[in-house]
Amino acid sequence: MKKFRILPLLLISSVFIFFICSLNIDSNSVNKLDSKNRFNSPNLENYFGTDAAGRDVFNRIIAGTKTTIKIAFSVILIALFFGLIVGTISGYFSGIIDNILMWITDVFLSFPSLILALAINAAMGPGIDSAIFAVGIAMWPSYAKLLRTSIKSLKNEEYILSSKAMGASNLRVIFKHILPNSISPIIVQCSLDMGYAILAVSGLSFLGIGAQPPTSEWGFLVAEGQATILSSWWWSAFPGIAICYVVISFNLFGENIRDILLGGNNV
Amino acid sequence: MNFIIYILKKLTYLTTVLIGIIILMFIIVQSIPGDPARSAAGPAASKERLIEIRENLGLDLPVYIQVYRYFGRVINLDLGKSIRTKKDVWDELVLYLPASIELVVSAMFINIFFGVLIGVYSAVKPRQIIDKLSNLITILGMGLPIFWVGIISQLLFYNIWDIFPYGGRLPAGVNPPQYQTGSYIIDSLLMWDLALLSISLHHLILPAFIMSLPELAVTARIMRNSILNVLNKDYIITAKAKGLNQSRILFVHAMKNAMMVPISLFGMQTGWILGGTLLVESVFSWGGLGSLAYNAIYKRDFPIIMGVTLVISLCFVLTNFSVEIIHKYIDKRLT
Numbered sequence: 001m002k003k004f005r006i007l008p009l010l011l012i013s014s015v016f017i018f019f020i021c022s023l024n025i026d027s028n029s030v031n032k033l034d035s036k037n038r039f040n041s042p043n044l045e046n047y048f049g050t051d052a053a054g055r056d057v058f059n060r061i062i063a064g065t066k067t068t069i070k071i072a073f074s075v076i077l078i079a080l081f082f083g084l085i086v087g088t089i090s091g092y093f094s095g096i097i098d099n100i101l102m103w104i105t106d107v108f109l110s111f112p113s114l115i116l117a118l119a120i121n122a123a124m125g126p127g128i129d130s131a132i133f134a135v136g137i138a139m140w141p142s143y144a145k146l147l148r149t150s151i152k153s154l155k156n157e158e159y160i161l162s163s164k165a166m167g168a169s170n171l172r173v174i175f176k177h178i179l180p181n182s183i184s185p186i187i188v189q190c191s192l193d194m195g196y197a198i199l200a201v202s203g204l205s206f207l208g209i210g211a212q213p214p215t216s217e218w219g220f221l222v223a224e225g226q227a228t229i230l231s232s233w234w235w236s237a238f239p240g241i242a243i244c245y246v247v248i249s250f251n252l253f254g255e256n257i258r259d260i261l262l263g264g265n266n267v
Numbered sequence: 268m269n270f271i272i273y274i275l276k277k278l279t280y281l282t283t284v285l286i287g288i289i290i291l292m293f294i295i296v297q298s299i300p301g302d303p304a305r306s307a308a309g310p311a312a313s314k315e316r317l318i319e320i321r322e323n324l325g326l327d328l329p330v331y332i333q334v335y336r337y338f339g340r341v342i343n344l345d346l347g348k349s350i351r352t353k354k355d356v357w358d359e360l361v362l363y364l365p366a367s368i369e370l371v372v373s374a375m376f377i378n379i380f381f382g383v384l385i386g387v388y389s390a391v392k393p394r395q396i397i398d399k400l401s402n403l404i405t406i407l408g409m410g411l412p413i414f415w416v417g418i419i420s421q422l423l424f425y426n427i428w429d430i431f432p433y434g435g436r437l438p439a440g441v442n443p444p445q446y447q448t449g450s451y452i453i454d455s456l457l458m459w460d461l462a463l464l465s466i467s468l469h470h471l472i473l474p475a476f477i478m479s480l481p482e483l484a485v486t487a488r489i490m491r492n493s494i495l496n497v498l499n500k501d502y503i504i505t506a507k508a509k510g511l512n513q514s515r516i517l518f519v520h521a522m523k524n525a526m527m528v529p530i531s532l533f534g535m536q537t538g539w540i541l542g543g544t545l546l547v548e549s550v551f552s553w554g555g556l557g558s559l560a561y562n563a564i565y566k567r568d569f570p571i572i573m574g575v576t577l578v579i580s581l582c583f584v585l586t587n588f589s590v591e592i593i594h595k596y597i598d599k600r601l602t
Contacts, residue, residue, distance in 0.1 A: 106280075107287035110587075112542035112579040115560050116295075119572070122564045123298040199412050203546050206414045207561070222415050229422055240415030248410035 002263075008256045011249035015065070022065040030063045031055060031214045039232045049234035051225065057235055061242045064216035068198055068246055071132055075197035076190050078136025083143025084186075090144070091151030092174055102148070105141045113138035117200070121209050128201075128217060131210035135200045139193065146189055150182040184261045191254035195247035202243055218243045274592065281584050286338070288580045289573070293334050296569055303567045307350040324350065337573070346577070347570035349563075356574040359559065364578060365449025366436060367548070367555035371541050373475035378482045379533060385483075386490025386529075391517065393495065401487055408484025416477050417550035424473060431473045434551040437466060474551040478544070482536045490529050497525045527597065534590030538583035 034054030042049045048057035090101035108116075117134035124130035154160060160177055168176070202219025204210035211217030218239040225235030304320040305312070312320075321327045325336060340347060346356035389398035424431040436451055437443055444454035444463055451467035497503060498521055506516050545557030556575055563571035 103283065103287065106284050107291055110284055110538075110580050110584050111288055111291065112538075112576060112583065114543050114545055114557070115564075115572075115576055115579065118545075118561065118564050119292070119295045119299065123295055123300070125300070195410060199410075202412055203414060206412075206546070207549060219412065219414070222412070222418065226418055229418060230426055233422060236415070236418055240412060240419065243412045243415065244407075244410045247412075248406055251406065251409055 002259045004260070005256050008249070008252040011245075012253040015069075015246050015249050018062060018065045019069045022062050025059065025063045027063060027214075027216075030059045030216065039228070041232070042234050048238040049232065051232075051235050052228065057221075057238055060216040060221060061218065061239055064218050064221065064239070064242070065246075067128065067211065067215060067217045068202075068243075071128070071201045072194040072198050072250065074132045075136045075139065075201065076194055078133060079139035079143055079193070080186070080190065082137070082140035083147060086140070087144035087147030088151065088174060088179065091148035092155065092170065092178065094152075098148075101144070105144045108138070109141040109145075111138075113200075114203075117204060118209070121204065126209045126212060128205070128211040128215060131201050131204040134204070135197055138200075139197070142193075143186065143189065146185055147182060150185055151178055154178055154182055188254070188258040188261055191257045192251065194254065195250035198243065198247050198250070270595070273595070277588060277591070281588060284584060285577070285580060288576065289337065289341070290334055292573060292576050293330060293337070296572060297330055299564070299567060301567045303350050303569050306567045341577070346574045349568055349571050351563075351566050351568045351571075356570050359571060360556075360574055360578060361449060363554060363556050363559040366553060367541065367544050367557065369450040369452060369471065370475055370478060370544060370547070370553060370555060371537065373471055374478040374482070374540055375533070375537055377476055378479040378486055378536065381479075382483045382486025383490050383529070385487040387494060387517070387522075389487070390491045390494035390498070393491075398491075401491070405484040405488045408480050411480060413477055413480060414546045414550055416480065417474070417547055420473060420477060421550070432470050434470075434474075434553070436470055436553060438470075441466060474547050474553060478540060478547045482540060486529060486532065486536070489532055490525070493525045493528045494521060497521045500524075523597075527594065530593060530597075531590050534587045537586045538579075541579055541582055 032055070034050070037046070037050050037054040038052055040046050040050040040054075046056045046058065048061065050056055051060070086101050086105060090098040090105075116138050117131070120134035120137060121130050124133065155178075160173060163173055163177055201210055202217065202222075205217045205219035206223045208220075208223060211220045213220070221239035222236045222243075225232065225237075225239070229236050302317075304317050304324065304326060307324075308316055308320050318327075325333055328336075337347075346360075348355055349359055352359070385397075385401045385404065389401040392398060420431075421433055425433045432438060441463070443451055444458050444460060447454050447457055452464065452471065455461075455463040455467060494517075503516060503521060506520050511520075541556075543557075544553075544555055545561055547553070548555045548557040549561070556579065560572065560575040562568070563575065
């Protein structure tokens with residue numbers, strides 16, 4: 001039995017400490033304009049410097065943690081919702097339903113995901129919520145496929161067959177026996193995908209179609225600072241490092257969970 | 268014979284997937300607010316003019332008839348005309364596609380070369396300094412937002428050290444080579460203009476390398492695990508017992524089997540990179556498919572959106588198809 005490793009645990013808890021801090025930050029004070037302190041380079045008062053409006057970059061990054069955590073969890077929940085429904089149905093019922101659902105899954109899987117996200121975003125209007133929805137929609141097929149495979153392999157296990165023989169309904173078999181036993185790979189996939197979700201949504205924000213001002217979303221901060229990168233590098237640099245830090249924390253933690261739940265294949 | 272039937276079945280299925288993609292895109296695009304006819308006619312157009320344009324473009328018909336008509340045209344390889352520029356969609360694609368392909372192919376080349384190299388190296392000497400370094404690279408590579416890496420490397424390599432150009436495919440004032448394939452590298456080679464070749468390579472390296480970073484990380488890790496798995500197999504131990512030397516075992520015996528997983532990975536990666544060129548393209552002002560799609564979506568230029576989606580999905584489906592065929596072929600030889 002593998003255990004939690006210390007480094008991923010430390011990283012992920014630090015992320016959640018930042019998250020709790022960000023919940024207590026008043027967004028009005030973060031976004032207060034201060035014309036005297038524009039473009040301050042990093043110093044003891046403003047650890048990460050200030051931006052063109054005199055706002056403290058460190059505070060804006062901390063305030064952005066809230067959005068980042070929201071992104072990670074909501075994207076996964078959306079992908080999970082569709083993936084669970086499609087995957088369970090097509091794994092449990094074979095035949096024509098399975099074929100049709102798998103065809104739909106393949107269509108979404110072959111669809112260029114960034115263009116799908118752009119189009120959904122254009123249809124729903126720019127904003128962080130539509131960006132989250134768009135990335136979630138682009139992500140669900142892998143969950144459906146994963147769940148389908150694992151249910152197909154479970155379906156003919158003896159305990160499933162015997163509970164069916166005892167007259168259990170399909171829904172009971174699915175919720176009582178099949179889902180609980182096929183959930184481990186799904187949990188692993190979720191925890192590994194959270195970092196990717198953050199990267200994808202911050203990419204959309206960077207293009208200007210995700211978070212809208214004055215939200216302190218990190219991808220958006222990077223884009224804001226891009227124009228003045230020569231004179232004030234800190235404005236773009238630190239939000240990027242923040243993204244990297246959180247994504248790596250999620251990735252390492254996810255790999256740790258994989259090692260614990262699935263035994264891990266790291267030789 | 269079985270093989271041929273398998274291929275035919277697979278191709279039919281993939282065609283239906285492409286049809287599904289067209290339908291899905293139609294549905295999404297229909298719900299994008301804004302009037303394509305308005306964007307074609309300009310803000311000053313009269314009501315009658317708008318109705319006329321709508322009729323010309325078939326926008327007044329129900330969606331399913333529009334889809335049906337579109338299929339009819341696609342079969343004849345006619346993708347329609349751009350609403351905004353009035354140019355043929357093919358002409359637009361021919362203008363932008365080679366730039367993206369040039370970038371994607373170079374990125375894939377860097378990805379495969381360095382990814383396999385790092386993976387093999389760290390598998391041969393696991394838990395030593397190179398393995399640990401490559402582990403660090405893979406963790407970083409999967410966590411870095413590439414748009415940010417792009418900006419920071421522009422700052423470092425252009426503004427501070429001045430070893431790479433800022434962006435674009437060629438510096439201002441330099442004429443691109445005569446259009447043959449659309450790829451500046453190949454075209455300048457065909458014209459044997461080595462100065463131009465080196466300039467365009469110089470512009471290509473940085474964006475291609477950054478684009479390959481996240482994929483390179485995955486390749487290295489999967490390659491490492493795949494080789495380590497194979498090295499524990501009986502036939503490798505037999506080969507060792509026979510006294511074959513290390514590099515022969517590694518490159519002749521182990522690699523053949525260890526490449527199965529990475530090969531299907533390369534297929535997926537090509538699709539991912541091609542679908543995600545937009546971020547790198549926008550940082551490096553690289554006029555490719557991504558920028559074309561981005562502008563088309565926000566200008567409601569429906570035929571262009573459909574054209575780009577179709578081309579990218581086709582590339583994705585075809586690369587994965589060929590990877591699967593290669594897989595089947597190797598598999599058949601093994602059994």
